[in-house]
Amino acid sequence: MRGHPAWELLLPAAAAPARQRGRSLREALREAVRTGRLAPGTRLPSSRALAADLAVSRGLVTEAYEQLTAEGYLRSDRGSGTWVGGAARAAAPGVRDLAPRPPGLRVDFHPGTPDLSLFPRSAWGAAQRAVLAELEHRQLGYPDPRGLPELRSALAALLARRRGVVADPERLVVCSGVAQAATLLGFALRARGHRTVGVEDPGSPEHARLFAATGLDTVGLPVDAEGLVPGAPAASGVRALVVTPSHQFPSGIAYTARRRAELLVWARSVDGFVLEDDYDGDFRYDRAPVGALQGLDPERVAYAGSVSKSLAPGLRLGWMLVPEALLDEVVERKRTMDLGNPALDQAVLARFVTSGGYDRQLRRCQRAYRERRDALVEALERHFPGTEVTGIAAGLHVIARVPAEYGPAPRLLERARAAGVAVRPLEDYGTAAPDDGAVRLVVGYAHLTASAVALGVRLLAEAYGAEGRPPRGRPGAA
Numbered sequence: 001m002r003g004h005p006a007w008e009l010l011l012p013a014a015a016a017p018a019r020q021r022g023r024s025l026r027e028a029l030r031e032a033v034r035t036g037r038l039a040p041g042t043r044l045p046s047s048r049a050l051a052a053d054l055a056v057s058r059g060l061v062t063e064a065y066e067q068l069t070a071e072g073y074l075r076s077d078r079g080s081g082t083w084v085g086g087a088a089r090a091a092a093p094g095v096r097d098l099a100p101r102p103p104g105l106r107v108d109f110h111p112g113t114p115d116l117s118l119f120p121r122s123a124w125g126a127a128q129r130a131v132l133a134e135l136e137h138r139q140l141g142y143p144d145p146r147g148l149p150e151l152r153s154a155l156a157a158l159l160a161r162r163r164g165v166v167a168d169p170e171r172l173v174v175c176s177g178v179a180q181a182a183t184l185l186g187f188a189l190r191a192r193g194h195r196t197v198g199v200e201d202p203g204s205p206e207h208a209r210l211f212a213a214t215g216l217d218t219v220g221l222p223v224d225a226e227g228l229v230p231g232a233p234a235a236s237g238v239r240a241l242v243v244t245p246s247h248q249f250p251s252g253i254a255y256t257a258r259r260r261a262e263l264l265v266w267a268r269s270v271d272g273f274v275l276e277d278d279y280d281g282d283f284r285y286d287r288a289p290v291g292a293l294q295g296l297d298p299e300r301v302a303y304a305g306s307v308s309k310s311l312a313p314g315l316r317l318g319w320m321l322v323p324e325a326l327l328d329e330v331v332e333r334k335r336t337m338d339l340g341n342p343a344l345d346q347a348v349l350a351r352f353v354t355s356g357g358y359d360r361q362l363r364r365c366q367r368a369y370r371e372r373r374d375a376l377v378e379a380l381e382r383h384f385p386g387t388e389v390t391g392i393a394a395g396l397h398v399i400a401r402v403p404a405e406y407g408p409a410p411r412l413l414e415r416a417r418a419a420g421v422a423v424r425p426l427e428d429y430g431t432a433a434p435d436d437g438a439v440r441l442v443v444g445y446a447h448l449t450a451s452a453v454a455l456g457v458r459l460l461a462e463a464y465g466a467e468g469r470p471p472r473g474r475p476g477a478a
Helices: 007-014 017-033 046-055 058-071 123-135 149-163 177-191 206-215 232-236 257-269 324-338 345-354 357-383 409-418 452-464
Strands: 074-077 081-084 173-174 196-201 217-224 239-244 273-277 301-306 320-323 389-392 397-402 439-444
Touching: 007 017, 007 046, 017 058, 046 058, 046 206, 046 273, 058 074, 058 357, 058 452, 081 439, 081 452, 123 357, 149 232, 149 301, 149 320, 177 273, 177 301, 177 320, 177 324, 196 206, 206 217, 217 232, 217 324, 217 439, 232 257, 257 273, 345 357, 357 397, 409 439, 409 452
Parallel strands: 196 217, 196 239, 239 273, 273 301
Antiparallel strands: 074 081, 173 320, 301 320, 389 397, 397 439
């Protein structure tokens, strides 16, 4: 083996202190195999020869060979020596980060992301310190799978006050965001014989993916300016569906009182259930938020929400108020899935809510997001005259209906990408392209400063004008 490139890797191991020499030799051999410096099929010197070369005892080398053979790094053929095995593979350099972060963008208008710089670090840190000082030892054990009692009580009071839900803490399940809430409900529905779930069209693609993971198919149900189109749930044959009635995603409308009532009549008629995804229901800028659908019939509506838009999605903290008929199945599935959310995180959120910190955070976010929405509407009016912003003044995104003169959509989106601006058309969320030729864009703004919002719209307008058409003034103006 002398002269082999892996030889030098073993020299530091041979020079290690006597008590560490055997372990160091084994680790050096493993590393040489993992990194490929000892390639599969390489024949190693005999234990006697290697021990002599390294000036160590033969017993150390023999022990290293035997241990690595047992682990699969080496193979030993009786009478023919020791060889590098083929089971080990070199580790990829570094650790990959699979978080969704589109590269090379100057402005990202993708919807659904809050401003993470608004996270209340000082107040959250104070709550953490208080919890660590006061938390009883027993509370660090396996929690009630529904969540810590103090958090369920705090959330029930908060949701009853802010969202008008019927909030029984005994029927509130703390979960890892709305995504897990939908998954838990999907498993419970499938156990009761459901095979399909209705989803809004247009709607969030995530709903279909989440229910597919539980073995349920989804069918799109059309949404108009008032909510789900009457008769669509009955015609589809489903007995469960998921809706965003307070601020429909992505169209931005709020369900009318009539459509809410029709939805509940349908649920009762088929002995069905509705999952209400209240993903950004706290953010209404022109008047008080529309109350939750669940308050009208808590036995037919499961209500789900989270702190992903108000605090940060990385906290993975949410909740679901579950109809009595589904509660046992949902809780048991939560128990087998993860034994409950981390106790410390739950205790900190409970402290943050009861201390008033959460209400202060919501007010802070509302002020910032309203200013950014205003900046977006103003920039669209200035750079794309004739653009109509639809939907209620709420949430973290708008629908911008850009006149047909700026289309077609593929051309406008291609220019946006070339300018380093990310934006998505409404048809990406399941709806067909409009017949009038207008381009309908789903524009997220909450995570951008007002100046970044204005920059993004200006860059898009300049990219459009680069094709020989004016970036300002009405389309076709001289």
